[in-house]
Amino acid sequence: MTELDDLDETAGLRSRGISYQAVLDTDTHEVPPVLRLQSDRYLGSHDVAVDRYISREYHELEKQRLWPVVWQLACREEEIPNPGDTYVYDIVDTSILVVRTEDGTIRAYYNVCLHQGRTLRDEGGNAAELRCPYHGFCWHLDGSLKRVPSRWDYPTVRRDNFSLKEVRAETWGGFVFINMDNEAQSLASFLGDIDQHFERYPLTDRYIAVHTVKYLRANWKVAQEAFMEGYHTIATHPQILPATGDETGQYDAFENYSRAINMTGVASPNLRWTPTESEMAAVSFNSGNPVESTADGLMPGGTTFRVWGAQMGRDALRPVLGDAADELCDSELMDSFFYTVFPNFHPWGAYNRICYRFRPYGDNHEQSIMETYILEPFTGERPPPAKPHVIGFDQTHLDAPELGILAEIFYQDELNIPNVQKGLHTLAKVKPSGVTYGVYQYNKIRHFHNLYEEYLGVGKDAAEQEEGR
Amino acid sequence: MAHTIRHPLTRNRVYSVENDGRVRVQADNTDETGDRWGHFDNSGRWLGGELLHADPQMCRHMFAHWQLTQADVKGGADD
CATH class of the missing domain: 3.90.380 (Naphthalene 1,2-dioxygenase Alpha Subunit; Chain A, domain 1)
Known part of the structure; x- marks a missing residue:
């Protein structure tokens, strides 16, 4: 034997x-x-x-139960160093737009025009405003509505109901993480005591x-x-x-x-x-x-x-x-x-x-x-x-x-x-x-x-x- | 120095690369099969020679190292 x-x-x-x-x-x-x-x-x-x-089936389960609720790396902070810098992060069938706002904070939105559903940006890069290339609906970097072409034709659209849909964005180690679940624990809580492994480097x-x-x-x-x-x-x-x-x-x-x-x-x-x-x-x-x-x-x-x-x-x-x-x-x-x-x-x-x-x-x-x-x-x-x-x-x-x-x-x-x-x-x-x-x-x-x-x-x-x- | 490796697990097989990127495997005379060699591609497929078998991942490594070295040489020449 x-x-x-x-x-x-x-x-x-x-x-x-x-x-x-x-x-x-x-x-x-x-x-x-x-x-x-x-x-x-x-x-x-x-x-x-x-x-x-x-x-x-498992892929569909991941789309329902994993990706929408888990913290995930979107980009490095250094990839969006200046106000107006953007980064497009795509995960399966969802597109996220990470933005460095005018006050230097990092925010993330679903990368979609709330007008007709086109992705707002096709790729990263600097932008003074977030303007849809299709019809020109436009948002400030902080996600608030900025401009609507033919405003007279959209009586249901108002500044208070047409802000970009925000996604949580938090940082660790120079990385930007996003989470689509508003109820999720903070990134710091999710990562727990991981800092002890990286504090020397x-x-x-x-x-x-x-x-x-x-x-x-x-x-x-x-x-x-x-x-x-x-x-x-x-x-x-x-x-x-x-x-x-x-x-x-x-x-x-x-x-x-x-x-x-x-x-x-x-x-x-x-x-x-x-x-x-x-x-x-x-x-x-x-x-x-x-x-x-x-x-x-x-x-x-x-x-x-x-x-x-x-x-x-x-x-x-x-x-x-x-x-x-x-x-x-x-x-x-x-x-x-x-x-x-x-x-x-x-x-x-x-x-x-x-x-x-x-x-x-x-x-x-x-x-x-x-x-x-x-x-x-x-x-x-x-x-x-x-x-x-x-x-x-x-x-x-x-x-x-x-x-x-x-x-x-x-x-x-x-x-x-x-x-x-x-x-x-x-x-x-x-x-x-x-x-x-x-x-x-x-x-x-x-x-x-x-x-x-x-x-x-x-x-x-x-x-x-x-x-x- | 030419990149030549004696297989760490099969010590009587020595891997090297020809000028055209073919991996040459030499079976040295440390076993009863005697002194034989074979040529293999970048995934260990037999191309010629008496020796018929090689470790595909070792061929992979040898080819990769050769190709990147060629790129270095070419890049240096372009500079």
Whole structure:
């Protein structure tokens, strides 16, 4: 009998490799308490039914019970810095117009002319007033009615009953969030204690250095789940295994957000050999995992890649952070901290710089939009944000070389994402219980689905889901 | 240095890229199959050679790195 016949659950359902907390014990710098947090929440071992990824019914449920009531990222504040600046945020079949008003506050409205229903603005940009391009109904930036052509012909239209329909807009970390539910809790309340995870690396003090918008042939949840666990590294990104503790990462679920921490400079426990420190450096620098010992000389002797790489990170950040760079511990400079704020916002911690947003592509439940922001720290005057670079369905992230090594990583993920969507249709026919997620490494994904089920009012298994509908 | 990687999990397979973007996989003589090689495309589809199988994601990585490096070189030349 092998472990494939019967897994000993008393082993604790954690990798045999060195744990993140044990690696923290070796850090050369003081470790902030937030990295010592472990949620240790058991989120179940049940399968997750496939319908939610492939059925139109679930998409319609999301339109009724999720998107209209949940806080969701609309844009960065820096994208609307001046009075009159606007940003169009579309979610499924609803269009939202985010506006910087004359007094500098940010407001959001349904992006629709109350006259005949045309979208008020087709895209963002600066506007002195919000004027419909069709017949010219016009509103002030604060949403109040400003002008009605042929006023005599509209006796029922008055200033007090024809203001733009407002949507709640609140900010966090330099991001503008909207919520269409007037009864929803505040954004701050929804985010809970998340600030403790970002206070050492404030996201407000960043600018959009890169912004890509990739269209994918997969449900938005299929797409985002490809970026919520490190388990796929062994098959999808094997080249980084010598320097990545793939299955030794830590996963934590909190109230409305979750966190994963994947280590760099710690070899995968799945290897049958032990990489040298220089070989780990070579992998991380993407210069090749040398066939012969040509990696020698990449690193000074007498230290580890983790310690040496962290110091390089401090040196790189010092021009921006000053002496504060020296307070960052090795982990903050070497490891990946990827958060998920329910349902679709994925800011990375420390100075990882990455932030994702996933959402349906229009009203299509089998297509989605993956956005990647690279948020760089800066000194002096805030640089202008990068314009979005749209990457079509038939293009790949290799068409966005501004992403650097991320383009290579995403190119590998792109091989899976549409094929998961395709395969799920077959899985629905042969395995009614659905997809089988890991108990620990899918902690973030299980946390998402538990919240998702609460919002949609559906059960965990296929039978319960039928009852919920 | 040419981008050459020994597969971290299948250590007797060495991946590199030809000038035209084909991925070359060399099976070195550390196993009984002897010294063989094969060419594969950017998703691991076999193109030629005695070696018939390759890791598609490693091919993906090798091709991606090659293409972005080509873009860098071209961009530099355009500058």
